[in-house]
Amino acid sequence: MLLLWTVALRWRLLGNPLIYNDEDFYLYIGGQLLKGHLPYVSVWDRKPFGLFALYAFFHLFGSWRFWAYQLGAVMAVWGTALLIKNMAQSLTKHVWGAAFGGFLYVAALNMYVGYGGQAPVYYNFLMALAFWLLVRQWPDAPATKGKLRQMGMASMGLVGLALTLKPTVVFEGVYLGLGFILLGLHNHLKWRTLLSDSVIWVLCALMPTLLIIGGYALSGHGHEWWFANVESIFQRHAELEPHNLKRFLRLVLIMAAVWPLAWAFHIRFTAIQKSRFALISGWALAAVVAVVVVGGFYNHYNLPLLLPFCVLLPVLFDNRITTLSVAVLGIYMTVAGEAKVIRQDRFANRHDYDAMVKVLSQPEGCVFEYDANPILLDATPTAANCQLTRWPFPAHLGLPREQGALGVTPNEYREVVRVLSQHPRYIVTDDFTEMGADNQPIMPQDRHLLDVINRDYEFAYGHRLKDRYNVIIWRLKSGLQPHTHP
Structure with a gap:
């Protein structure tokens, strides 16, 4: 059902080369990379290398490259929605409520130009999978020293891949790492063991980026990588468009209503559900902090926020009034998002x-x-x-x-x-x-x-x-x- 829903809300733009200039540019740089032109050296941008490498793969499909990245996005969205449903099921007994979280995520993406191949469409899947590995064990699933280390390595390795698509996921990654440390403490692992595991987890998260930096350094272009990915970001002149900030604040206020509503209507949790709700709430706050720190508040900057909040919102299905309010939100986002898809297809196809x-x-x-x-x-x-x-x-x-x-x-x-x-x-x-x-x-x-x-x-x-x-x-x-x- 979630796959059909994903295709139904996105099919109109499949094969459209004019969805958004960002992903078209990623495709162009990906094609240049295949020709041997190195990003930051021959062709300049400040997006991370992993994004260009991903789109280089899509560019291999030639005239079908637009279909390739858009179908890749469909699969990423579907996978993310499934993981949202799975995590939401650990918070509520309402099966359809948990499924609603996945349906809402797919619909809400279209509200914030997520109907194409913006970077969060892909790395949200990686982050959802990384957090799922922690959530399913939280808070008291028995974890031996070796099992916890392996789970943490897999989870932080996924964060590492996400970092090569968007460095700002570092805030969520740090929070996730702290979660694994707390899980280790709950399982009474020794501090020495946790310290060594933490070092391993950090290395897993940094390894993909370190390999990229090392490649540039060995080729004599370390400075070019550093300038594009770090220095140039701080040299941009500050510019804040009020309508972007208003849109961000409006989304945060709508999504964050889950907390006062859950409190006001006495949503019932088991002890495990309550602990997991708190864990995912912290994840949502980390995602908000990441957007605030980066600034700009462009439309697609809102996409990472949808992931944790769509996991949280299904808990409101425990009450008739809050169920109605969430259903209205879902209908609104579906209709408004699809209207944007139709308008985009009409104006540029x-x-x-x-x-x-x-x-x-x-x-x-x-x-x-x-x-x-x-x-x-x-x-x-x-x-x-x-x-x-x-x-x-x-x-x-x-x-x-x-x-x-x-x-x-x-x-x-x-x-x-x-x-x-x-x-x-x-x-x-x-x-x-x-x-x-x-x-x-x-x-x-x-x-x-x-x-x-x-x-x-x-x-x-x-x-x-x-x-x-x-x-x-x-x-x-x-x-x-x-x-x-x-």
Whole structure:
């Protein structure tokens, strides 16, 4: 049932190349990785290496790569929902209530752009499996020294894999490790044993990342890894959009209602259920802390919160009033989330992508994207083989908060000037009539790009979103020759 539910809520977007620019960019970097171009060195971004490696696997499917990552996401969501159901069953006697937690998770993902292949869609499965290994033993299942060590190694190893997809899971990972230590204390294991086990567990969690760092260091690119994954994060200019914060707070308030409702309506727990409820509540708080520490509060940052809270909410099925309130929440999230899926498919779909690829094939050439949403950098074989810049993500070179945080020499403006001096065959932008909208400052590179487009390029394609273009493809005017070739 959960698999059918997952497919039913996501089928409309299966095979759609224009779901979200993040996962399209991961696919592009994955393809570049397969060509031998190392992330952070030849192509720059600050996402962790494991994410690019995962999408490199999906890129192996060629023209079916969009289907590959989206079907991979379906399986990850289904697996996570099953684990949520299993953990929720340890909190409540209501079987359908526990199943509701899994159904709610699948529906709620669509509310926060989780209908594609955002990183949390994948690492939520790893974290759910890691916590399940602890929850099923909590609080007093007999665990010998060897058994506890092995469970902890498996669980923290899963956290280690998740860290290569998103480093912020470290907060949940630390909490999970403390849980295993407490389980050891409850089983009266010696401090010396627990100390040695803790070291092993930490190493299991860090090992995948240490292997990646070691690989970069041995190849002489340790500094590039460090700058992209650590330094550049702290060099970004702070920018908080109020509507993002409001959306985050609204979700936390809705989900956190499980605690006062459980108290006010005297939800009944056995001693074991009460202890497990407290354990998973701490997990939920750790997930909230991770989002707060990172900041930004972008829509997809909410996705990790859904996992622990969807495990907790089924306890409310013990009371008619709270059951009704949770059911209303489930209906709302299902309808609202599916409305977002339908809207996304209507505004950007396979037909639109094919039209863009057709334009970029007349003739094929290098593509420079600047502040554009779809990733068309590998839409044609010729474009995929171009290396116009180390900083190909469309929003980086012109985004005010990224100025000085990308490691560009001498600066972002000069890099844009350098790229445009190569006369790429195509430039992809959003609607430049919107320059300065939303109180965003107009950057010098914005003006230079507009001057070059007006002088050397012609309109080739426009994709409308309501009353404006959200994608424009500009083609180099006839008579002008590109100075760059793949």
